[in-house]
Amino acid sequence: MTVRKDMTNGHGICHGGFIFTLADSTFAFACNTYDQRTVAQQCAVTFLQPVREGETLTAHAVERTRAGRGGIYDVTVRDSANTVVAEFRGHSRTISGRLLTADDHQHNDK
Numbered sequence: 001m002t003v004r005k006d007m008t009n010g011h012g013i014c015h016g017g018f019i020f021t022l023a024d025s026t027f028a029f030a031c032n033t034y035d036q037r038t039v040a041q042q043c044a045v046t047f048l049q050p051v052r053e054g055e056t057l058t059a060h061a062v063e064r065t066r067a068g069r070g071g072i073y074d075v076t077v078r079d080s081a082n083t084v085v086a087e088f089r090g091h092s093r094t095i096s097g098r099l100l101t102a103d104d105h106q107h108n109d110k
Contacts, residue, residue: 023088
């Protein structure tokens with residue numbers, strides 16, 4: 001995610017909500033990889049470094065544990081210099097339903 005001017009706050013740094021959204025979206029991709037609909041039960045973020053306009057951020061998720069209907073995932077957000085700018089922890093909860101349809105499964109089997 002590249003930080004644009006309209007993503008900065010009154011201090012001239014990236015608004016934490018945008019960093020949270022990047023981390024939360026990465027968390028969502030990670031916890032929905034099992035073809036089970038999964039949502040966030042709880043999330044927290046710690047901002048470690050300010051991020052300036054023009055900076056490009058990347059996020060990487062790691063599944064820490066998954067048991068029953070719950071999981072815990074850590075997401076690290078880094079800038080282009082590979083500096084950690086934020087750490088996010090998300091607790092997931094599976095809900096009813098699948099992400100892929102029967103047609104999707106059939107297509108993936110080919």
